[in-house]
Amino acid sequence: GESVGLHLPTLSVQEGDNSIINCAYSNSASDYFIWYKQESGKGPQFIIDIRSNMDKRQGQRVTVLLNKTVKHLSLQIAATQPGDSAVYFCAESPSWGKLQFGAGTQVVVTP
Amino acid sequence: DTAVSQTPKYLVTQMGNDKSIKCEQNLGHDTMYWYKQDSKKFLKIMFSYNNKELIINETVPNRFSPKSPDKAHLNLHINSLELGDSAVYFCASSQTRGGLVYGYTFGSGTRLTVV
Known part of the structure; x- marks a missing residue:
């Protein structure tokens, strides 16, 4: 379960709306980026990835945007559902095989 | 079939003990x-x-x-467990493939509690 006093940045979204989660990465040498979703008590689940030779990639209901100039990554979720909470x-991958994770954003989908 | 499986899921142990966590992947991946x-x-x-x-x-x-007996297994042994290892x-x-990493998949985790 959640730790007492844990405060992740939280994004509250109404069901059916689009969500945008932002991420600033730190290493300009990073050439591979992945978004993961983690539900309580489970491991990180792969959502979508993008390599540095692209600036946009789309999946099912998700889009990742990469802006290398300002070292910014975003994940857009279309028609957010309760299961997206x-x-x-x-x-980011600053060197082969190594993933450096951001702090995480808690997404709460309200009916 | 679970792609990356870890055992045990929960581990509660006393300070100073030695414990191991096991991991197996059935994805045919070459890196763990x-x-x-x-x-x-x-x-x-x-x-x-x-x-x-x-x-x-890493530091x-x-x-x-860590010990990797074969490509499908990577175990983690921890000696003299401390509270901070929880x-x-x-x-x-x-x-x-072609020098690039693909299919980065995580297991469901092992919650270690040192008391």
């Missing part, structure tokens, strides 16, 4:  | 990893093995020793 992490 | 997630949900890489060879070894106390430990795996 979770903690979302962006991860 | 251990990550630690602290109470603030911060995830940090500890180790990585590629084809049984240690390739990433981790030498009480932690965390959730995640195993992960990925496949290399």
Whole structure:
């Protein structure tokens, strides 16, 4: 369960609305980025990835945007559903195989 | 079938004990990893093995020793457990193609509590 006193940035979204989760990454050498979703008591679940030679990639209901100039990554979720409630992490790969994770954003979907 | 499976799921043990966590992947991946997630949900890489060879070894106390008997398994042994070792430990795996990493998949975690 959640730790007492844990305060992640929280995004509250109404069901059916679009969500945008933002992430600033730190290493300009990073060439691979992944978004993960983590539900309580479970491991990070892969959502979508993007390599540095692209600036946009779309999946099912999700879009990742990469802006290398300002080292910014975003995840857009279309028509947010209650099952999308979770903690979302962006991860950058500053060197082969290594993932460096952001702090996480708690997404809460309200009916 | 679970792609990346870890055992045990929960581990409660006393300070000073030695314990192991096991990980197996059935994805045919060539690289495996251990990550630690602290109470603030911060995830940090500890180790990585590629084809049984240690390739990433972050600043981790030498009480932690990974062992990879084959490409599908990566175990984590921890000696002389301390209170600060309490965390959730995640195993992960990925496949290399053309020098790039693909399919980075995590297990469901092992919650270690040291009392």
